[in-house]
Amino acid sequence: LQTINIILRILYRARAELLPKIFTNLGSDYEERVLLSITNEILKSVVIIQRTLITQRVSELVTEYAAQFGLLLDDISITHLSFGP
Secondary structure, eight states, rough: OOOOEEEEEEEEEOOOOGGGHHHHOOTTTTTTIIHHHHHHHHHHHHOOHHHHHHHHHHHHHHHHHHHHTEEEEEEEEEEEEEOOO
């Protein structure tokens, strides 16, 4: 197996009308509890050779899953991708 290192940047915002529900259900650290875990899980499952396809697919899936928690993604991009020996 080859090691792949990825640094990902996500710009997001919570849907204003769902903020009370988000804070009640997830707490004030919702971004760490939700976005970090779903993003890492999805990144591991999606990584393939073509960076454009990776970004597109990760963006689609993170957007879809984040929407379930009332979060809207404004932008997502892979800022670093390297392959180990």
